[in-house]
Amino acid sequence: MNTIGIDIGGTKVKAGIINHEGQILSLIEEQTNKQELMNQLLSLIERLLHNDDFKIEGIGIATAGRVDVENGSVLYATSNLPGWTGIKVIEMVEERFSIPTVVDNDANCAAYAEMEIGSAIQVENFICITIGTGVGAGIILNGNLHRGKNGGAGEIGHMVLIPNGRQCNCGKRGCWEQYVSGTALTLDIKEESTFLNQTILPENIFKHAYDSNPIAVKIVERFIDNLAVGIASLQEILDLDCFVLGGGVIDSSPYWWDQLVNKLKTITNQSLIIRKAKLKNNAGMLGAALMACTFATMKLKVKG
Numbered sequence: 590m591n592t593i594g595i596d597i598g599g600t601k602v603k604a605g606i607i608n609h610e611g612q613i614l615s616l617i618e619e620q621t622n623k624q625e626l627m628n629q630l631l632s633l634i635e636r637l638l639h640n641d642d643f644k645i646e647g648i649g650i651a652t653a654g655r656v657d658v659e660n661g662s663v664l665y666a667t668s669n670l671p672g673w674t675g676i677k678v679i680e681m682v683e684e685r686f687s688i689p690t691v692v693d694n695d696a697n698c699a700a701y702a703e704m705e706i707g708s709a710i711q712v713e714n715f716i717c718i719t720i721g722t723g724v725g726a727g728i729i730l731n732g733n734l735h736r737g738k739n740g741g742a743g744e745i746g747h748m749v750l751i752p753n754g755r756q757c758n759c760g761k762r763g764c765w766e767q768y769v770s771g772t773a774l775t776l777d778i779k780e781e782s783t784f785l786n787q788t789i790l791p792e793n794i795f796k797h798a799y800d801s802n803p804i805a806v807k808i809v810e811r812f813i814d815n816l817a818v819g820i821a822s823l824q825e826i827l828d829l830d831c832f833v834l835g836g837g838v839i840d841s842s843p844y845w846w847d848q849l850v851n852k853l854k855t856i857t858n859q860s861l862i863i864r865k866a867k868l869k870n871n872a873g874m875l876g877a878a879l880m881a882c883t884f885a886t887m888k889l890k891v892k893g
C-alpha cells in the first residue's frame with residue numbers, strides 16, 4: 590500500500606509518496622508558503638497524485654501546533670504559521686481528493702515513525718524528544734500515542750526547568766526550550782560573547798567544547814546538565830522503556846552523547862536507556878504516511 594505523507598513546518602514543507610515499509614518513492618520539498626498554506630498543501634497532493642505509477646490509498650499530514658485528531662483540525666498553531674489555527678485540514682483535503690486522510694502533530698508523527706520503522710521498534714513505552722530550534726515530544730504509552738485531552742501532551746519544551754529563568758514566548762519563565770534547544774544555545778553564546786575570542790555558531794558549540802574551548806565547555810555542560818535533569822524528571826513521571834532523542838542537535842551527538850549518558854548515571858539511580866532517533870528530518874513525513882496507511886487499512890477492513 591502507498592500513501593502520501595506531508596510534514597508542514599515553520600520553514601519547510603516536505604511531501605512524499607511512501608510505501609507501507611516506509612520507503613520514500615517520490616519526494617517534493619518547498620519553503621513554507623505561510624500566506625497560502627492550504628493552497629500549497631492541496632497543490633503538493635495534486636502533483637504527487639499526478640504520478641500514475643503509484644496508487645495512493647491514504648494521506649497523512651504532520652503539522653506543527655496542537656491538533657484535534659478526531660475532527661482533523663488545527664486547534665492552535667504558533668505565530669510561526671499565521672492563520673493556520675482553526676483550519677479544518679481533513680475536511681478540505683478529503684472534499685477535494687476523496688482519499689482517507691489523517692492529521693496529527695509533527696512530534697507525534699515522528700514518535701510514531703520511530704516506533705514503526707525507526708529506533709524504537711517493538712518498544713511499548715517511550716518518548717521521542719526532538720531538539721531543534723524548539724523542543725517537541727511524542728509520547729508512546731502501551732504501544733499507542735498519548736495525545737492528552739486537548740492534543741497538547743508532550744509539550745515538554747514548555748515545562749519549567751529553571752524557576753524565574755529566561756522569558757519564554759509562551760508567557761512563562763524558565764521553560765526547557767529556553768535552556769535546551771538551538772534557540773537556547775544561541776542565547777548562551779550571546780551571553781558569553783564578551784569572553785569568546787572567536788565567533789561560534791550554535792551548531793558548532795559541541796565541537797568547540799570537545800576541543801576544550803573553556804567557554805564552550807561551560808555552555809555545553811550546562812546544556813547537558815539541564816537535558817539530563819529534564820530526562821530524569823520525565824522518567825519519574827512516566828517510567829519508560831527508553832528515550833529517543835532526535836532533531837538538529839543529534840547531528841553533533843558524537844561530541845556529547847557519552848557526557849549525557851554519564852550525567853544521567855550520576856543524577857538518577859534508575860538505569861535509563863537513551864537512543865538516537867533513526868529517521869532524522871524525515872520522521873514527521875514518514876510517521877504521517879504510516880498513520881495514513883494504518884487508517885486506510887482499517888477502513889478497508891471495515892468495508893470488508
Ligand SMILES: [Zn+2]
Pocket residue numbers: 746747748757758759760761764766
Ligand atoms: Zn515556554
